[in-house]
Amino acid sequence: MKETAFLRKNAVVLGGKLRDRRLSMRKGLFYGLLFTSPAILGFILFTLGPMVASLALSLTDYNVFKDHTSFVGFDHYVNLFSGEDDLFYPSLGVTFYFVVLRVPAVILLSFAIALLLNLNVRGRAVFRTIIYLPSIVPAVASAMIWLWLLNPDLGLVNAALRWLHLPTSNWLFSEGSVIPSVVLTTLWGIGGTVIIFLAGLSGIPMQYYEAIEVDGGGWYRKLRHITIPMVTPTIFFNTIMTIIGSFQVFNEAYILTQGGPNNKSLFYVFYLWRTGFRDTEMGYASALAWVLFVIILFFTFIVFRTSKTWVHYEGGERA
Amino acid sequence: MRQSKFAITAGYAALLSISALFIIPFVWLLRSSLMDLSQIFTMPPEWIPKPFHWDNFHRALTILPFGTFFTNTLIIVAGVLVGTVATSSIAAFGFSRIRWKGRDAVFGILMSSMMLPAAVTLIPSFLGWKMLGFYDTYYPLIVPAYFGGGVFNIFLLRQFYFTIPRDFDEAAFVDGATYFQIYLRVILPLSRSVLIVVALFSFLGSWNDFMGPLIYVKSDSLFTLALGLQMFQGTYTAQWDLLMAASAAVVLPCVVVFLIGQRYFLEGITLTGLKG
Numbered sequence: 062m063k064e065t066a067f068l069r070k071n072a073v074v075l076g077g078k079l080r081d082r083r084l085s086m087r088k089g090l091f092y093g094l095l096f097t098s099p100a101i102l103g104f105i106l107f108t109l110g111p112m113v114a115s116l117a118l119s120l121t122d123y124n125v126f127k128d129h130t131s132f133v134g135f136d137h138y139v140n141l142f143s144g145e146d147d148l149f150y151p152s153l154g155v156t157f158y159f160v161v162l163r164v165p166a167v168i169l170l171s172f173a174i175a176l177l178l179n180l181n182v183r184g185r186a187v188f189r190t191i192i193y194l195p196s197i198v199p200a201v202a203s204a205m206i207w208l209w210l211l212n213p214d215l216g217l218v219n220a221a222l223r224w225l226h227l228p229t230s231n232w233l234f235s236e237g238s239v240i241p242s243v244v245l246t247t248l249w250g251i252g253g254t255v256i257i258f259l260a261g262l263s264g265i266p267m268q269y270y271e272a273i274e275v276d277g278g279g280w281y282r283k284l285r286h287i288t289i290p291m292v293t294p295t296i297f298f299n300t301i302m303t304i305i306g307s308f309q310v311f312n313e314a315y316i317l318t319q320g321g322p323n324n325k326s327l328f329y330v331f332y333l334w335r336t337g338f339r340d341t342e343m344g345y346a347s348a349l350a351w352v353l354f355v356i357i358l359f360f361t362f363i364v365f366r367t368s369k370t371w372v373h374y375e376g377g378e379r380a
Numbered sequence: 381m382r383q384s385k386f387a388i389t390a391g392y393a394a395l396l397s398i399s400a401l402f403i404i405p406f407v408w409l410l411r412s413s414l415m416d417l418s419q420i421f422t423m424p425p426e427w428i429p430k431p432f433h434w435d436n437f438h439r440a441l442t443i444l445p446f447g448t449f450f451t452n453t454l455i456i457v458a459g460v461l462v463g464t465v466a467t468s469s470i471a472a473f474g475f476s477r478i479r480w481k482g483r484d485a486v487f488g489i490l491m492s493s494m495m496l497p498a499a500v501t502l503i504p505s506f507l508g509w510k511m512l513g514f515y516d517t518y519y520p521l522i523v524p525a526y527f528g529g530g531v532f533n534i535f536l537l538r539q540f541y542f543t544i545p546r547d548f549d550e551a552a553f554v555d556g557a558t559y560f561q562i563y564l565r566v567i568l569p570l571s572r573s574v575l576i577v578v579a580l581f582s583f584l585g586s587w588n589d590f591m592g593p594l595i596y597v598k599s600d601s602l603f604t605l606a607l608g609l610q611m612f613q614g615t616y617t618a619q620w621d622l623l624m625a626a627s628a629a630v631v632l633p634c635v636v637v638f639l640i641g642q643r644y645f646l647e648g649i650t651l652t653g654l655k656g
Binding site for chain 2: 089090092093094095096097099100101102103104106107108110111112114115118174177178180181182183188190191192193194195197198199200201202205206207208209210215217220223224249280301305308309311312315316330333334337338343346347350351353354357358361
């Protein structure tokens with residue numbers, strides 16, 4: 062009698078606890094979704110929905126000023142890749158050239174600056190501020206400053222080159238130098254990348270360097286065998302973000318060059334904007350957008366795949 | 381770590397020259413904004429304005445209604461900032477302090493949108509806003525901030541929330557607090573510094589935004605500073621003195637905000653959890 066009463070009592074308690082746990086889990090789901098609902102809704106409304114809509118639009122000849130919109134299937138894509146659109150390949154070429162030039166420049170330069178900032182020198186904080194500061198300058202203002210600095214006749218850069226008896230350049234105004242010039246202007250804003258590298262560098266335990274010192278190794282061996290392997294996750298992150306950002310350069314194209322001279326800086330997103338908003342061919346521009354999306358996806362995928370061979374994660378675990 | 385005297389000296393010299401290169405454009409901007417045109421055009425270039433033309437600023441900022449542009453920009457910045465801080469911190473709470481099935485998977489999907497080029501969603505978003513009758517208003521620029529306030533900000537806050545011990549929530553739970561009270565009374569007061577970082581990022585993001593206003597705003601009276609500056613350049617191409625004065629006026633608030641908040645800023649970027 063006593064035993065069963067005890068058991069029953071215990072069962073009730075256990076059952077209650079179980080019910081409580083299940084309830085709190087269900088409640089967790091309810092509150093979890095409640096708190097995250099603005100973000101989830103935002104994702105559906107402003108990312109997923111428009112993405113699907115843009116794919117659908119790319120199969121039509123939608124134009125704001127035309128009454129009739131018809132389904133054209135993959136015509137736009139055929140148009141693009143067959144070369145019938147004689148600006149598509151040039152604009153892709155310009156953008157690839159920019160990416161190929163800019164990504165290594167950004168990564169190498171910001172890594173080098175981060176290494177310097179990681180030295181134990183006086184005034185580190187001041188140097189760090191100075192190097193970060195340009196990256197917060199509004200794109201339009203930065204473009205104005207560079208237009209003026211790179212002005213072929215009156216700009217500071219050519220004046221300095223003349224003073225040093227070096228050849229000057231037409232910078233943004235000649236076909237050969239326009240892309241490198243745009244790369245140069247964007248290098249002023251690498252502060253954010255530098256700071257991320259710096260965060261990666263400061264996470265390296267000192268003992269590793271001390272071990273190399275005991276072995277009598279110099280700075281090169283430290284860099285080669287500790288610093289670089291240890292920051293490969295940061296290099297990986299910065300490379301991906303820089304690639305994605307470089308493919309989408311727009312402000313510089315719009316303000317500095319308007320695609321010129323002779324379409325030699327017809328950056329892809331600028332061409333897309335021009336097609337969709339100036340020429341109002343929004344169906345066609347949507348096809349351009351999807352091509353860009355696939356290209357970026359492809360490159361991100363490649364970097365991810367190769368990362369297994371060169372990115373080092375501490376303890377062998379992958380993030 | 382041992383650092384040789386030579387390495388320190390060489391590093392110091394390198395840092396000095398790189399810093400100089402990074403600072404020269406600012407100096408060039410400032411000196412040009414205070415000169416008259418004839419001095420600007422002298423070759424070789426001079427560095428000290430003679431005399432200082434402070435009136436350049438007044439002239440540049442009154443030729444176009446920069447006062448209106450400034451107010452407009454402030455309206456957008458404030459609207460975006462409030463939405464971003466409020467909804468990203470709530471969402472981050474839901475993605476870190478509440479346990480629910482599928483939480484991390486959902487967050488992963490949201491994170492993947494960071495890699496999505498904005499160009500892909502540009503045209504349908506524009507058409508959607510236009511259909512709703514919000515073309516040439518600030519709604520398309522402000523409203524999205526109230527829906528999560530950007531994945532990167534959620535990520536940043538979530539990383540920080542994970543560092544707060546769980547005991548805090550549980551203690552509050554035992555006292556009968558609801559999730560919302562925990563968010564409001566426990567988590568938010570502890571996250572002041574990260575919230576400042578998110579606010580700073582949000583401020584700079586909308587202050588510097590060019591493509592958004594370019595696409596959604598048509599009337600001159602609704603122009604932002606970025607659009608106004610661009611219009612200025614189109615109209616007064618060779619007026620480098622005024623152009624530089626206007627540019628300096630647009631840059632200045634950013635620099636001030638950054639210098640005030642930089643302690644939090646650099647901490648915040650480090651907080652993204654990117655360890656070597």
